[in-house]
Amino acid sequence: MPKFAIKLVYLGRGFHGWQKQPKLRTVQGELESSLERLFNLQIKVVGASRTDAGVSAEGQVASFSIPRGDFTPKRLSSVLESFLPKDIHIVDAVVVPDSFSARFSAYGKLYIYTLASHRMPLDPAVQPVRLTNKLNLSLIPRIKRAFIGEHNFSAFSKSSSTEKDSTRLIFHFDIIPQGELLRLVVVGESFLQYMVRGIAGATLACLQGHISPENISEMLTTGKRSYHFRTLPPEGLLLKKVFYSREKLASIVNWLKQNPTVDRRLDEMLAGI
Structure with missing residues (x-):
């Protein structure tokens, strides 16, 4: 059975993750349902990231075998997309080895x-x-230095997480003002549930003067949420690349x-799977 990986784009507001x-209604559920209708067979799909309800993606990757x-x-992308709902799009597909797992x-x-900014008209695609x-x-420079590296991210993730090890490695973190927008770019090895939204919430609280960069460093050391900040809503989060x-x-x-910066040059560099 040949195995494929496909790259997906979707808006999170229409899905329960x-x-x-x-x-x-979930992305994995819609994809597996479409594959079953196409091949008249239940096919298990593995996703690279288990995005939460409301989180969007431009670079989600899914892998599965077909009979x-x-x-x-190219043919799989075209035919499968005709079975998918209009708010899920396939932007790339490749054949992968049997050992490959999107996750x-x-x-x-x-x-x-x-x-x-509150002055900016909202783009419903960005949310x-x-x-x-x-x-x-x-x-900004002090906040960036606090998050980059290997730390205990328990204080920035879902409190009921079942993960035994909350240590995660952040390769790159940036806070980029772009006109009326502020973009937080996070590149990491792997992530805990709600972790990026927690990082975003702590960053915003720090920029607003509610906590300090040193408070962030302390929480990354102890793993305890000793200072108040909120986990930001999922609507602002985008999975850009795996x-x-x-x-x-x-x-x-x-x-x-x-x-x-976040612009067309980055999009071009992130093309493909």
Whole structure:
């Protein structure tokens, strides 16, 4: 049975997350249902990231095997997309080895969290959280230094998480003002549930003067949420890229360090699976 990986784009507001759940509309559920109608067979789909309800993706990757050998990646993309709902799009597909797993073969992920000024008309595709208070942008370098590296992210993730080890490695973190937008770019090896939203919430609280960069460093050491900040809503979060090459991951991190921006050049560099 040939195995494929596909790259998906979807808006999170229409789904109860990635993971299949009884009687709830999810991305995995829609994809498996479409594959079953196409091949008249139940096919298990593995996703790179179990995005939460409301979280969008431009770079989600799913892997699965199909019972027929007459499908090229291009044909599979075209035919499968005709079975999918209009709010899920396939933007790339490749044949992968049997050993490939969209989740466990990944070396890292890139997320972007978007915040917007209250003066900016909202783009429903971006769904950013509103900024209502003046921000102290001079704190950005200290906040970035606090998060980069290997830390205990218990204080920034879901309190009821069942993960035994809350240590995670952040390769790159940036806070980028772009006009009326503030974008948080996070590249890490792997992430706990709600972790990026927790990082975004602590960053915003720090920029607003409610906590300090030193408070963030303390929580990353102790793993305890000793200072108040809120986990920001899922609507501002975007899964931008999943990396399956260490070389590609390193090159993107180096590029981001030299080009602190989110624009078309980054999109071009992140093309493909």
